[in-house]
Amino acid sequence: MTDKKIWLVTGAGRGMGTDIARAALDAGHAVVATGRNPDRVTAGLGAHEDLLAVALDVTDPASVQAAVDTAVQRYGRIDVLVNNAGNFYAGFFEELAPTDFRAQIETNLFGPLNVTRAVLPVMRAQRSGLVVTFSSTAGITGGEFTSAYAASKFALEGWNESLTPEIAPFGIRTMLVEPGFFRTELLTEDSTRYPEPTIDDYAERTRQTVTAWHGMNGQQGGDPAKLAHALVQLTDSDTPPLRWPAGADAVAAFEQKAHQLLAQADAHRDLSSSLAHDAAPASA
Template identity: 45%
Template sequence: MNNLHKQTWLITGATRGLGFQIASAALLAGANVVATGRDLQKLKDVFDDTENLLLLELDVCDEPQIQRITETAFKKFGSIDVLVNNAGFGQLGLFEEVTPEKVKAQFDTNVFGLMSMCRSVLPFMRKQRSGLIYNISSIGGSLGFENSSIYCSAKFAVEGFSESLALEVKQFGIDVTIVQPGFFRTDFLDQSSVKFGTIAIDDYAQYAKALNDAYRSQNQQQAGDPKKLGQLLVEIAQKPARPMRLAAGSDAIEYLGTANSNRQNDLNKWADYSRKTDIND
């Protein structure tokens, strides 16, 4: 891949949080940056106008709009070297308390929007025979959490898609890295972002309240520094080899390490039973 000062980064969900910090870190390092968000004015409010920055309005659920901004980005800078699929939100709540419409909205943004971005950008990267896609997942993409069945299922989908996509596009010099942040101090748990279940079920009442209150109490108390994550992704982008999965935060290492260990333990414990399904001629 080109040196960073010649790279063009296309970042979704760049108005605030991780997306804003990733865009800021790339700009500071000298890259061209296409920062997108659903509200163009809000983008203009948080970014200074510079020659190597292009601000574009984008809803990742709008496929024609995705195609237009991708073409605009390429026409402006002549390449798309790094795609950061960051746009998304957290649909929390117990499974039975989340409406089917809310489940669909979660997948439309966090999964299908991400896929649509990849579909739009990959032809440019294939032509270049180079590129890097950062798909922002979560520790919730590798292990389940109470009150997060919908969010985790969407992130699990992102990880399965990303790992498979990486195998398909490696032949073109394109890398896919799954970023798995732990708990970062962003607006993720703010009322303006996070969503909870809206179907009240008596059997779950006390349990749901305790879980929702626990999540709300963590807002702006998280240990992860979004600015440092932005700097880390810029650093990784300059390396000749990138990881398939990148845990972000010491808490992510702990959570993911425990989850991997538990899976290996189950695999070993039940291996003799698993082998019983083989055809023995």
């Protein structure tokens, strides 16, 4: 083993995925950078002797397996998987079409499941590996206009927490990344879909929210390049965290959620603690 690791990054054709792939290359690692259009991946990252651009659609298990097979054929192993690909179906729950809600879950939840399912046999065979999955502060705290997105990220959190002890005996670790607001392409038309207003009760709030988010696009406080380099630093550590809040706003969201959960646990403590079966009467 050398310090060079083999990374497989999904959604590397733009946004955060490009920054992550570039940071891993800068750190001396080899990167299998994947996306629906590998030419776009290459255009974004440029030529590099340790870069392999591969087509991968996270919603297509056959495409996923083909990409993983290509990575193993080239490098013989996969040390770090970064489940980064995702999108955003925004809108109030009643106005989100069921097909859109399912499409959100298909990409943001089943996409990482598909890729991880294909990579785990490789990591089990080599008895080592790190599975990094991008969640969001929306996976910690829900909010209006984000019900589909938050549902997909909350599901990722529960899946990852359950997966962690299952694969730990094989030397495989996991890390959830929960970014706050970063200046990525998430709020662009390529990544975010808004529903057509159909319910008058939501019309004004929808207009205000979409206007605010359009104004936020490109002005978010977080620097994705800094996140990418910090991520590489954490993956190279001996003990990568199980959860990493990325950004000061993410740390604040963690703290707020922790306080809320403690307050909710205390609010009806006596009632909550009184629900056990009564003790059986002592026999004569």
